[in-house]
Amino acid sequence: MGWVKFLGTAGARFVVARQLRFSAGTWLELSGTQILLDPGPGTLLRCRKVRPPLEPLELSGIVLSHKHLDHSTDVNIMIEAMADGGLKRRGVLLAPHDALEGDDPVVLRYVRPFLERIETLVEGRVYELGKVRITPVRHPHGQVETYGLVFESEEGRLGFVVDTKFFPELPEKYKGCQLLVLNTVLREWNPDIDHLSLPEALEIVKAVRPKLAVLTHFGMTMLRSKPWELAAEASEKLGLKVIAADDGTTVEAKDWT
DSSP: OOEEEESOOBOSHHHHHHTSSOOOOEEEEETTEEEEEOOOTTHHHHHHHSSSOOOGGGEEEEEOSOOOHHHHTTHHHHHHHHTTTTTSOOOEEEEOHHHHSSSSOOSOTTTGGGSSEEEEOOTTOOEEETTEEEEEEEEOOTTSOEEEEEEEETTEEEEEEOSOOOOTTHHHHTTTOSEEEEEEEESSOOTTSOSEEHHHHHHHHHHHOOSEEEEEOBOHHHHHTOHHHHHHHHHHHHTSOEEEOOTTOEEEGGGTO
16 A cells, blocks of 8 residues: 655745754655655655655655755755665656756756656656656746646545645646645745645645645744644534644555545
8 A cells, every 4th residue: 555755844945944844855655656756955864764764776766846945955866866876777757847957957967867767747748657647737836847746546646736826727637636735835825925825725625625635845834823733623624634744744545545
């Protein structure tokens, strides 16, 4: 059976810079395939410190939703670790075009030959890692190319609503997801910030109606408001299971299937 482990739950620059929550990525095992999503600062350290430790050599691939530092800082060291220090050519990287090319790429060219292949994310295209199908969903988020992700495997359909400005069609993009993970940076809506607020995140949950919704990627206003209490209130109000991830939280397939 599959699982998802939240190595870190920090969102927004101040929580990351002060390390009020860890800023590592999210590790998935689906259909026997291990995938790392958004390896932010400290991901490699967290892989070794969690119990039981996670082994980068067991990864089949790494996915970057976008190139902001809290999502990509450890991508190069994780590529090298996945490739046994560069001694083996293994693993796949899925990333937006601007994370790979242009004036400000985040994936170093010297680590690229360590990978079996690199694929550029494009909305509407389906990618395969082992027995897992991955479909990117384009999100409006500042000036960088950003994609939410839908993972489909024998464990079902999992949606990761990464950093985004809310738009009316957003809930429809994640219809049918049994597990829905939402980056919920803001306690209240702020028109000047391209991140989801709690009311917007819960609007998506209400529309999609997953078996389990997980809030993560918290900014300061969410942390001050005790996200675990907010999630419990949302569960009662919506009649759906909503939890707030903590650093190290693991959800298993039995929790959403």
